[in-house]
Amino acid sequence: xxxxxxILYLILVFSLVNLxxxxxxxxxxxxxxxxxxxxxxxxxxxxxxxxxDVYLPSAMTFAGETVPLHRLDVRExxxxxxxxxxxxxxxxxxxxxxxxxxxxxxxxxxxxAGIPDDFKYLAVIESNLNPSAVSPAxxxxxxxxxxxTGREYGLEINKEVDERYHIQKSTEAAARYLQKAHxxxxxxxxxxxxYNAGTTMLLTQMAIQNESDYYNLLLGExxxxxxxxxLALKQIMTHPELYNFDIKNTHPIEKTTTVKVQGPIKDWxxxxxxxxxxxxxxxxxxxxLRKSSLLNPKHKTYEITIPVHPGDYx
Numbered sequence: 306x307x308x309x310x311x312i313l314y315l316i317l318v319f320s321l322v323n324l325x326x327x328x329x330x331x332x333x334x335x336x337x338x339x340x341x342x343x344x345x346x347x348x349x350x351x352x353x354x355x356x357x358d359v360y361l362p363s364a365m366t367f368a369g370e371t372v373p374l375h376r377l378d379v380r381e382x383x384x385x386x387x388x389x390x391x392x393x394x395x396x397x398x399x400x401x402x403x404x405x406x407x408x409x410x411x412x413x414x415x416x417x418a419g420i421p422d423d424f425k426y427l428a429v430i431e432s433n434l435n436p437s438a439v440s441p442a443x444x445x446x447x448x449x450x451x452x453x454t455g456r457e458y459g460l461e462i463n464k465e466v467d468e469r470y471h472i473q474k475s476t477e478a479a480a481r482y483l484q485k486a487h488x489x490x491x492x493x494x495x496x497x498x499x500y501n502a503g504t505t506m507l508l509t510q511m512a513i514q515n516e517s518d519y520y521n522l523l524l525g526e527x528x529x530x531x532x533x534x535x536l537a538l539k540q541i542m543t544h545p546e547l548y549n550f551d552i553k554n555t556h557p558i559e560k561t562t563t564v565k566v567q568g569p570i571k572d573w574x575x576x577x578x579x580x581x582x583x584x585x586x587x588x589x590x591x592x593x594l595r596k597s598s599l600l601n602p603k604h605k606t607y608e609i610t611i612p613v614h615p616g617d618y619x
Contacts, residue, residue, distance in 0.1 A: 359384065359387045359388050359391050359548060360387075360544075360547045360548065361374075361380060361383065361384050361387065362374070362540060365383075365536060365540065367423055367493065367494055367497070367532065367535065367536060367539075368421035368423045368424065368493035368494065368497075369421060369493070370492065370493055370494050372536060373520055376520070379520060382529070382530070382533045383533050383536055383537060385530075385533070386530065386533045386534050386536070386537035387537045387540065387541065387548070389537070390534075390537050390538060390541055391541065391548045391549070396433075397541060397548075397550065398550065398552065399433075400429060400433060400434060400538070400542065401542060401545055401550055401552045401555070402552055402554070402555050402556050403434050403555075403556050404429070404434060404542055404555070405555045405556065405558060406555070406556045406557070406558050406559065407428075407434040407447075407472075408425055409558045410472050410473065410476070411425045411428060411447075411472075411476050412425060414473060414476045414477055414480060415476070415480060418477070418480035418481070418484065419484065420480045420483050420484060421493055423493075423535070423539060424479075424483060424493075424497070426535045426536075426538045426539045426542070427448075427479075427497060427500060427535055428447050428448055428476075428479070429535075429538045429542070430531070430534045430535055430538060431447070431448055431449040431500075432446065432447050432448070432449055434447065435447070436470055436471075436472050436475075436592050437470060437592045445467065445469040445470060446469035446470045446471075446475045447472055447475050447476065448469075448475050448476065448478070448479040450469045450475060450478065450479075452469075454482075455468070455469045455475075455478065458478040458479075458481050458482055459477075459478055459481070460474060460475065460478050461603065463601075464595060464596060465594075465595055465596045465598070465599050465600070465601060465602075466593060466594065466595060466599070466607075467593055467595050468593050469593070470592040470593040470595075471591075471592075471593040474593075482500065483496055483497075483500070486499045486500065486504065489504065490507075490517075492517075492519070494519045494520075494532060495507070495517070495518075495519045497531070497532055497535065498519050498522075498524070498528055498531055498532055500531075501527060501528050501531040502524060502525070502528040502531075507522075507524075507528075510522055510523070510524060519532060559612060559617075560612070560613040560614065561590065561610045561611060561612055561613060562610075562611050562613055563608040563609060563610055563611070564580065564608070564609045564611055565606050565607070565608055565609075566599075566606065566607045566608075566609055567602075567605075567606050567607075568602060569598070569599055569600050569601070569602055570598055570599040570602075571598055571600070572597065572598055573587060573588075573594060573596075573597050573598060573599070574587075574597065576609075580611050580615070581615045582611065582612065582615045582618060582619075583618065583619065584597075585618075586612065586615070586618040586619075587609075587611075589618075590610040590611065590612060591609055591610055594609075
């Protein structure tokens with residue numbers, strides 16, 4: 306009996322071991338099948354495009370002047386700015402969406418003043434096309450005028466009115482500056498650099514280095530990058546598809562009219578309501594109005610911009 310019992314015990318143990326092995330084998334097989342199915346599904350899905358570099362054009366101009374892309378240092382400087390702005394996705398997308406609206410105002414003014422169209426990209430890098438932009442150095446507006454420079458180029462700046470925030474008037478002032486810079490340097494490229502560095506600094510470096518070509522001048526990092534930032538934004542905003550930007554809906558160009566104002570305005574909020582818009586909307590279209598009233602107007606006529614379709618803003 307003892308011998309039969311031992312044999313039965315061994316049979317039971319052996320059967321149990323086989324059962325456990327079978328269970329583990331079944332789980333392994335199921336896992337393997339699941340893994341194989343997942344891998345097959347992954348292979349069938351479209352692979353996202355992987356960009357390891359950016360498109361670098363073989364030729365380029367700025368304001369009709371040739372960019373010397375045959376030079377290694379120039380190509381690398383441009384490529385750097387193309388990479389920076391291609392991979393600043395949210396920033397560049399916002400620029401692409403806003404550009405048609407802002408360029409619709411800027412382009413005719415530059416054309417009327419005889420300034421090359423490429424200078425609209427200078428406004429892009431100066432303010433990100435934000436008319437209310439203020440820099441840490443207190444440069445203001447679309448074209449980032451300092452107070453003294455703004456006054457020098459004909460902008461009214463006081464507590465109630467600051468035309469550095471005025472899109473049209475500040476663009477007209479920038480055009481005057483750029484024309485003067487071109488007359489002084491004989492080059493739109495160098496004139497653009499002077500917008501960042503200042504005329505005096507640029508002339509000083511030209512004298513020290515005995516050099517007049519922007520691409521040959523050793524300048525501070527910001528000024529050395531300045532024109533290449535303009536070129537990079539020109540390239541990306543002109544050919545967004547080459548940099549994987551696909552903007553379906555840009556901000557619409559807003560239809561506006563103007564209301565002429567002479568003399569003081571006691572309350573801009575009341576003025577806004579009289580024209581069926583809110584105070585907020587009035588300031589949105591006229592950020593150059595800096596106070597809630599105009600009590601000390603110059604002896605001039607102000608043109609207040611009003612949206613043609615007020616209901617779009619209520």
